[in-house]
Amino acid sequence: MADLNTVFAGAIRTPNPFWLASGPPTNSGEQVMRAFDAGWGGAVWKTIGEPIVNTSSRYSSVDWNGQRMMGLNNIELISDRPIEVNLREIAEVKKRYPRHAVIASLMVESTREAWHDIVKRTEDAGADGLELNFGCPHGMSERGMGAAVGQVPEYSCMITEWVKEVARTPVLVKLTPNVTDIRAVARAARRGGADGLSAINTINSITGIDLDTFTPRPNVGGSSAHGGYCGPAVKPIALHLVQQIASDPEVGLPISGIGGIAGWREAAEFILLGATTLQVCTAAMHYGYRIVEDMADGLSHWMDGKGFRSIADFRGLSLTRITEWKHLNLNYQIVARINRETCIGCDLCYVACWDGAHQCIHLDGEGAKGALPAAMEAASRARISTTPIATLDASRALDGRTPPERIPRVDEAECVGCNLCWLVCPVEGCITMAEVGAGRPSQSWDERTAAGG
Amino acid sequence: MSPADKGHIQPLARNLRQFPELHPPLDSNAALAEANRCLFCFDAPCTAACPTHIDVPRFIKKISTGNLRGSALTILDANILGLSCSRVCPVAVLCEGACVLHRYNQKPIEIGRLQRFAMDRFYEDGAPAGFAAVVSPRTGRVACIGGGPASLACAAELRRQGHRVTIFDNRPLPGGLNTYGVAEYKLRPADSLREVEFVRSLGVEFQHAEVGTLVPIEQLENEYDLIFIGIGLGAMWKLGIPGEDLPGVIDALRFIERYKTAEDFTVNGRVVVIGGGNTAIDAANAARRLGAREVHLVYRRTERQMPAFSFEYHHSKVEGVRFHWLAQPVEIVAADGRVAGVKFIETRLAGSDSGGRPEVIPVAGSYFELPCDLVIPALGQSRFLGSLCESRGIRLNGRSIAVDRPTGETSNPRYYAGGDCVNGGREVVDAVADGRRAALAMTLRMEPKPEAVHG
Numbered sequence: 001m002a003d004l005n006t007v008f009a010g011a012i013r014t015p016n017p018f019w020l021a022s023g024p025p026t027n028s029g030e031q032v033m034r035a036f037d038a039g040w041g042g043a044v045w046k047t048i049g050e051p052i053v054n055t056s057s058r059y060s061s062v063d064w065n066g067q068r069m070m071g072l073n074n075i076e077l078i079s080d081r082p083i084e085v086n087l088r089e090i091a092e093v094k095k096r097y098p099r100h101a102v103i104a105s106l107m108v109e110s111t112r113e114a115w116h117d118i119v120k121r122t123e124d125a126g127a128d129g130l131e132l133n134f135g136c137p138h139g140m141s142e143r144g145m146g147a148a149v150g151q152v153p154e155y156s157c158m159i160t161e162w163v164k165e166v167a168r169t170p171v172l173v174k175l176t177p178n179v180t181d182i183r184a185v186a187r188a189a190r191r192g193g194a195d196g197l198s199a200i201n202t203i204n205s206i207t208g209i210d211l212d213t214f215t216p217r218p219n220v221g222g223s224s225a226h227g228g229y230c231g232p233a234v235k236p237i238a239l240h241l242v243q244q245i246a247s248d249p250e251v252g253l254p255i256s257g258i259g260g261i262a263g264w265r266e267a268a269e270f271i272l273l274g275a276t277t278l279q280v281c282t283a284a285m286h287y288g289y290r291i292v293e294d295m296a297d298g299l300s301h302w303m304d305g306k307g308f309r310s311i312a313d314f315r316g317l318s319l320t321r322i323t324e325w326k327h328l329n330l331n332y333q334i335v336a337r338i339n340r341e342t343c344i345g346c347d348l349c350y351v352a353c354w355d356g357a358h359q360c361i362h363l364d365g366e367g368a369k370g371a372l373p374a375a376m377e378a379a380s381r382a383r384i385s386t387t388p389i390a391t392l393d394a395s396r397a398l399d400g401r402t403p404p405e406r407i408p409r410v411d412e413a414e415c416v417g418c419n420l421c422w423l424v425c426p427v428e429g430c431i432t433m434a435e436v437g438a439g440r441p442s443q444s445w446d447e448r449t450a451a452g453g
Numbered sequence: 454m455s456p457a458d459k460g461h462i463q464p465l466a467r468n469l470r471q472f473p474e475l476h477p478p479l480d481s482n483a484a485l486a487e488a489n490r491c492l493f494c495f496d497a498p499c500t501a502a503c504p505t506h507i508d509v510p511r512f513i514k515k516i517s518t519g520n521l522r523g524s525a526l527t528i529l530d531a532n533i534l535g536l537s538c539s540r541v542c543p544v545a546v547l548c549e550g551a552c553v554l555h556r557y558n559q560k561p562i563e564i565g566r567l568q569r570f571a572m573d574r575f576y577e578d579g580a581p582a583g584f585a586a587v588v589s590p591r592t593g594r595v596a597c598i599g600g601g602p603a604s605l606a607c608a609a610e611l612r613r614q615g616h617r618v619t620i621f622d623n624r625p626l627p628g629g630l631n632t633y634g635v636a637e638y639k640l641r642p643a644d645s646l647r648e649v650e651f652v653r654s655l656g657v658e659f660q661h662a663e664v665g666t667l668v669p670i671e672q673l674e675n676e677y678d679l680i681f682i683g684i685g686l687g688a689m690w691k692l693g694i695p696g697e698d699l700p701g702v703i704d705a706l707r708f709i710e711r712y713k714t715a716e717d718f719t720v721n722g723r724v725v726v727i728g729g730g731n732t733a734i735d736a737a738n739a740a741r742r743l744g745a746r747e748v749h750l751v752y753r754r755t756e757r758q759m760p761a762f763s764f765e766y767h768h769s770k771v772e773g774v775r776f777h778w779l780a781q782p783v784e785i786v787a788a789d790g791r792v793a794g795v796k797f798i799e800t801r802l803a804g805s806d807s808g809g810r811p812e813v814i815p816v817a818g819s820y821f822e823l824p825c826d827l828v829i830p831a832l833g834q835s836r837f838l839g840s841l842c843e844s845r846g847i848r849l850n851g852r853s854i855a856v857d858r859p860t861g862e863t864s865n866p867r868y869y870a871g872g873d874c875v876n877g878g879r880e881v882v883d884a885v886a887d888g889r890r891a892a893l894a895m896t897l898r899m900e901p902k903p904e905a906v907h908g
Contacts, residue, residue, distance in 0.1 A: 066489035
């Protein structure tokens with residue numbers, strides 16, 4: 001059985017790599033203890049600082065294709081509870097759950113004294129590590145904190161240095177994605193002495209507008225403000241940014257991956273791109289702490305299947321497979337193949353190829369009505385159809401097979417192997433992308449230009 | 454003021470109670486979830502299967518984007534009776550039967566219920582008032598004989614094309630079988646009439662008058678450029694056996710019409726329905742729901758040859774109708790001057806007759822009697838085209854009006870025809886398709902000819 005025990009930055013030990021990210025699910029000791037009972041390995045406490053006042057309402061989301069909360073946006077600020085209450089509860093949690101990790105997320109005004117004070121008090125309460133919130137993109141940034149720090153490498157470096165002057169536990173810097181190049185801030189954190197990075201914080205966003213009132217969401221008395229976007233929608237962006245800092249030789253810090261992780265698959269992806277631990281918020285807000293069970297269970301089964309005994313066995317394994325475009329092999333060639341037995345005749349690949357790709361999928365088989373999409377639709381509309389009545393129209397009974405004229409044909413000579421048909425096909429395994437012309441020597445754009453090609 | 458002028462009738466309380474909707478409407482969330490399942494096929498098989506070629510994926514996509522008015526207009530553009538079709542269409546053998554998801558081990562999209570969702574919203578929002586009726590004003594004048602789906606669709610399309618249209622209907626309420634002949638749990642007269650009012654709102658005139666008697670056909674020919682025949686089929690076939698005219702014998706269509714429109718209509722005791730078509734099933738189910746203790750449906754062939762759709766047959770079994778195969782009636786038995794039972798003779802099947810169905814042969818001496826209180830013959834409708842076709846030189850094809858299928862034009866170029874009187878009796882959606890095709894063809898016919906160019 002796979003071992004999910006994880007050590008972050010050499011000092012933060014957790015029974016599994018799944019941490020709750022700083023946010024509403026980690027607002028209080030009572031919540032964090034229930035989360036540990038449910039199976040979470042660690043929790044990053046909701047950001048502690050001088051208590052704030054929040055608005056009502058605070059969240060808005062993007063639903064997509066009938067699914068709720070594909071993306072979530074919030075304008076909630078840091079903890080609205082007194083610092084001493086949070087610290088007292090941290091001490092209580094650590095006393096009851098010594099094997100689990102409590103990382104305190106911190107944000108105070110940008111003075112050395114303020115940071116020294118909060119770091120000492122938090123560590124005295126028993127936190128296993130500190131996460132510096134340099135990423136909160138709304139509200140706090142207007143007060144010179146959060147992303148206002150994280151968007152300026154010099155500030156990030158300076159505050160990290162202040163913290164490191166007194167910190168005894170590992171210091172993680174949480175990065176904002178709302179920058180041109182996340183590596184600049186990651187390197188600054190490294191220069192300031194950070195022991196690890198958390199990435200990414202939420203992305204600046206406006207999720208949508210009420211088309212009756214013209215008020216963007218979330219509605220706070222007829223107005224709104226931009227918020228921070230998270231949830232499944234941001235995973236591809238987060239993966240890229242994690243890869244950017246994981247691959248950067250000037251960074252070289254352990255990473256706690258964040259952004260759209262809702263299950264073990266995303267967790268495995270983040271680890272394959274270099275993450276050591278995973279942080280989750282939106283999915284726990286959507287479904288509750290119980291989701292961690294399948295995260296751990298699914299990841300162990302997958303690791304068992306792949307022969308990985310520990311997280312370290314596959315951490316960063318995919319990093320070497322991400323290169324610059326100029327190094328990709330231009331002689332690698334695949335083409336689409338359609339399985340005539342499983343094709344259901346929706347012809348989405350046909351129209352996608354004609355309108356969105358390279359016009360190499362055709363409906364010109366037996367009984368075909370025309371070559372171009374418009375002509376084909378017109379032919380169908382011109383046909384006279386009647387309601388089949390079993391005893392009168394026995395020959396028209398449906399036999400459950402796809403009519404041959406609806407099964408598309410790929411012109412492999414013209415197919416560029418773009419994947420679009422395979423992506424739109426609703427039937428698992430019906431379209432496959434097959435390699436052709438194997439054996440040709442590899443040649444990248446770099447090599448081709450160097451060869452004068 | 455006739456009921457037709459009032460434009461609506463109140464649903465009967467008894468029918469609301471005894472005939473709750475077979476397919477209840479989807480609420481917004483359910484419609485959205487279902488709409489999102491649609492793959493949005495290219496050149497979709499559901500659209501091809503629909504006789505009116507409603508662009509199904511397009512109207513479903515519009516539901517999923519919240520463009521409900523656009524969705525309804527997409528439906529109405531192809532099928533002006535989109536409301537009733539969404540409720541009465543045998544979708545299992547049409548759009549939903551053609552859904553590609555069948556071949557992927559998934560439930561087909563509930564197209565009928567989604568269409569109903571869009572149409573219900575359209576009518577609830579009072580949107581018919583804003584429906585753009587006339588595409589461009591034209592000068593043609595057309596008379597439609599018959600007030601059923603074929604004529605309604607024909608007239609609506611002619612109005613949208615800018616022509617003037619009058620529907621002549623000999624029934625007190627327009628709508629034909631949509632108003633009088635559809636099982637109450639699918640479509641109520643009030644809903645059919647709502648749709649009739651929509652067609653009227655487009656500028657179609659309605660006259661409650663029988664053509665050939667009250668209105669001479671010559672008058673129509675004088676006053677109108679073209680005439681559309683959408684008169685449906687005639688009365689139901691008689692059994693042709695002794696006792697048929699006894700009290701307690703009522704044919705299925707009259708039975709359905711009575712329970713749909715009469716407050717004081719009750720059914721008791723034992724009922725025997727004779728026939729194996731969809732109308733027989735409708736009557737049998739209705740008899741159950743109206744209070745019959747037992748309903749026996751007797752068909753002279755077997756379930757394999759029944760003309761009813763198989764889903765109707767299965768539904769009827771759930772309703773508690775008892776089916777008897779291989780027997781045909783020879784006499785209605787009377788007691789005290791009214792029905793007391795039906796005498797049957799057993800049959801057997803041999804070979805296949807011209808229609809591809811086996812021949813029915815009575816088994817000598819195998820008589821039996823089924824005591825009952827009510828007999829409902831449901832042998833299909835006769836094709837009574839009267840003297841109209843003969844006097845106007847309109848050629849028949851068998852017992853139906855022969856037309857050029859793409860245009861609906863008859864052998865007399867001033868007459869077009871569509872619906873049951875042409876196709877022998879299919880579905881509402883077939884009649885709508887016929888009517889609309891004829892309207893478009895008539896529009897082309899009535900276009901002013903380009904003047905000769907003098908060189």
